[in-house]
Structures are given as structure tokens and as C-alpha cells.
Amino acid sequence: MEAYMARIPGVQDVTSGYANGEGKNPTYEDVIRGDQGFAETVHVKYDPQQVSLQKLLESYFRVIDPTSLNKQGNDRGVQYRTGIYYTLSEDAKIIGQAVEAEQEKYDQPIVTEVMPLQNYYLAEEYHQDYLEKNPNGYCHIDMTVLDDLEIGIDPAQYPRPTDEQLKERLTDEQYAVTVNNDTEHAFSNEYWDNEEPGLYVDIATGEPLFTSRDKYDSGCGWPSFTKPIVPEVVTYTTDTSFGMERTEVRSRAGDIHLGHVFDDGPEDRGGKRYCINSVSIRFIPLDKMEEERYGYLLSFVE
Template structure:
């Protein structure tokens, strides 16, 4: 009777989830290898073992988050598992899929801070999830798909809370759990590296977004947002009005609208590289116009229904500066896309000064 009930519950859960186990994979029993009860101290110590440079990310089906993290240079290891559940419950796939355990499908990410920052990992995570929904991501519905970021030390806590605050400020609602790791159990072996074993397997994260993070060079951890008072002291009144108060400068009366000198344009608040002169084009709009950013994740696009219009706002990734708007179907743009950006939100770094100012790693943008 017990097995019949368990099978029925599991089948129901799988109908709701695109993240069902492969047909040829057997359900693993609750054992010391696949997730035993957290009441066993020895097992708990093993599964709670951490190093300083580890973060735990719950972002819906763990297959996709694991693959995303593995694609980022500097990530040493990404392991699928179950985190922050009730400590009297076996942490294995059948019981977690009942939705009654509190466990989240979570990926343990260990990284080399000399190669990639925690900021970069967190912002990649937020780029691919929907932070506004609860107990679901994509087609997957259930408490096991609740999003969350779980830290294990004070240094990580500071970074997580700082990034979460930025993300919270640009979300109409924010449902991501932010807190310490309570427990973690590795998932069954057939879940590990699932998308490598099954390249055509289900994933709620688009493949194109996965590829974005496999070759990124701009690390957002190098361009952290200053404190509010420091921003006010750093900017002119016009820069502050535009970047911090969502202002718009006058067309044809701003610094860069008709400039085409060789170089890059960086966030005036943080210095993060945003656009290149190679993608700047002549536009009749009266503001600087670019066909694309240097790297797509460096800017964040948000719906903007202000002033009785339906537009897409563009903000900087780490500084959360208001930059302008992006439009499609532009006949003047070589790509049909126009990033219409306020000069006051940008600082121009000439090609000849890029090396001296720490942007030498982007000089190859200008190689033919």
C-alpha cells in the first residue's frame, strides 16, 4: 500500500513538472548514497561540508542551473541536490517531489575567486530566473522549484544581500528566498551532469542564455555599486537626475549624441563597460545610439509603462543606473535594434586610454 501511494504521488508531481526523471533511470532508494535522513549526524556533516568559496542556488529544475554554472569559466564544480528541507524527511527525488518536505532543488557551486566573482555568479543566476514567482520556474510547479540563494559564511552573506537588494529594487515583486544554508543533500547520480548526458533533455533556461555566460570577459564584481552618498558626491546634478531618478536629457544637446571616436562607453556610476564605438551608429533620435551592448548581460531590460507609453527601459547591471530605452525595428540600426542611451549615464574611455584605465582586456573589440 505504501509503495502504491508513493508512486501515485510521484506520478502526479511529474505531470506538473518538465523536470521529470529520465525513463531509463530507476528511482533511487533512500540510502547513505542518495540522501538519507538528516537525523544521521555523520551524513549531515558530509553533506554540509563547505569551503569559503561556495554558494547554493535554487532556480527551478536543478538540471538547468547546474549546466549554467558549469558553463561559466572559474566554476570548479556544480552539484545538484536538495537544500533547506525538514530534517526529519529523507532527501531523495520521490519524497522531494511530493512537495511536502520543504526541500528546494538546489545546486552547490564551488568557484575560484581568482577567475570569477560571486557577484558574477549571482547576476548570472538572476539573469535566467524569474524572481517574481513563487514555487515555480518555467513549466515546473511545486515547492521544490522555489527559488533561493543560500550562503554559508558572513562574506558571502554580504555579497548575496547586496546583489539581492539591487535585484529587489528592479522587480515588481521579489519572491527569491535569501538566507543561510540549513542543510544540503546531493541528488541521485542520474541527476548529476544531466544535460551533458542528455543534450536534448528538458531545460527551462533557453540554450541561448546558457551560451551567453560561457565566454564573458566583463566580471561585474570588478565594478560594484558605491554607497548612495558616494554616488551623490560623485555625479553632477544632471548625471544624478538621469541615472538615479530615471531622468531624460535633451536630445541633440548632450555630450555623446554625435561623437564617434574610437573607444568604449562605461557606466558613469560604476565604470562597468557597457557599449563600444564599434556598435555606435548615426541616428536621428538626438541621443547616443548603439546596435548592441558589448556583452548582453551587462544591461538589464525592464518594462516601462510611464508617461502613457509602452517601452523597454535599459539599466546597468551592477550600478542599476537608468541608461535609456531600447527599441526594435529601427531602420537606421544595422541590427534593427536601437539602444537609445542618455549621455549623462555614460563615461567615454578613448581607445588610447583603455589600457591605462584597466580596460585593456577589451582592446580586441577593435580588431578587424
């Protein structure tokens, strides 16, 4: 569960621990004995501007059986009961609503505990980042269920500067491409052959647009991607310039010209080729994403 929750964009830190039992400073051996009533838990810290409590609860319910008492997967015992333990009283209502909605999916009653967090202790160091330390270790959770989790990127966090401000901030070439729909030269631009892992953001606003995971060498001389990081961050218009009909790609928040999308991309990856001007985007290396406040999107790159 620790590794699963840590992969959710917007989650800042996850630690393993023991909660809602009796006694002080329990060891793992104390917990598995079951007589102190501790539950094995993960403590999740998250940025509510990037991921909501509702989304975290939805993710949690995807990988548990909330009707199963004191067991999950092959694990048995009171320490394996499902539970949601909150630290803010106002969260209780949100959690209650989530449980009610989840109950509609089951004939059996949900037995997941919902209580204030009490008597929480950090688990031993060898339990922290367990799957990272033991990549072949036991885990009954299917991490692929996160693949279709809808992650919101809020355009309000990336306001568009005025054209005057853009003219001051951008180079002449950047302005010509992003505002006047020009096109940079192929094979001599900054990112066409960049293979470093990281994130590509709108040069005007910083809104995340593409990732290195979806970048590929199309041979066209411009950065090419199979898809945007999420569909909503780009918009499309019909471009009839130069006697052709093409589909223009623009950024959502910045409303700047990015490039065009074509139907000659890799078939096994959706068949699309997003042909993007390097001057319309800025690259943020993987090891700089946290520093530049894009840490909530690390799972899209790693």
C-alpha cells in the same frame, strides 16, 4: 597563432618562440631543420581575472586539429606539432581535463603534447607581430572563430556606490537621470555625435557597456547603439511612464537608468536601437583603454 591569441580579451601579451627542444639559442633555420626537436610556440601572458585558462584552451582547440601529428594546415614537420606547455604545476590538471573533454569530439586519439615548459627561447624579431607587419602573410587560422567566444565581464569588479556616494560624485543632471530616471536633452548632450573609437562604461561603476564599433547615427539626438558589448551587462524593465509602454535599459552592476531600447535599429545589425543618455555613461578613448585597465576589451573596439 600569435595574432589569434592576442585578439582574446584578457590576453596581455603574446610573443613567438621555440620550446621543448635541445640546444641553446636556436635560430629559425635550426628549428625548421627538425633535428633539435623544438616546437614553434607562442608565449601567452593573461589576466586570470578577465579570462580563464579554460577559456584560452577552448580558444586554442578551436583552431587546431589535435589528432594531427607534426602538421597543421599546410605546415609539416616536428616543429609544427601541437602542444600545451605550462609553467605552473597546478595548471597541469586543468589542461588535462580540457584535453579529456576535447577527446570526446574525436574518434582518433589526441596527440597534443602536454608538458612543462622547457628550454624556451624568444624567436627572431621578424617573427614577432608577424601578421601586423605582414597583413597579407600566410596564416591558416580563421580569426572569425573568436566572434562567438563568450567573454566574461565580472560585475564583482564594478561595485555599486551608495546613493549618497553617487550624489556626491555625480552632477545634478547625472544624478537625476541615473537615479531618478530623468532624460537629458537631445542633440545637446556629450556623446550623441561622438565618432571616436573607444569604450562606453557605466558612469556609476565603470562596468563596460557599449563600444564605438556598435554605435551609429540614428538621428534621434542621443547616443545610439545596436547592442551592448555583451548581453549580460544590461538589464531590462517595462517603463509605463508618460502614458507609453517602453523597454527601459539599466546597467547590471550599477542598476542605473541608461535609456531605452527600440525595434527600429538597422535591420542588418539586429534591428535594435539602444537609445542611451550621455550622462549615464563615460567614454574611454581607444588609446586610453590600457591605461584605465580595459585593455582586455581592445578587440571589441579595434
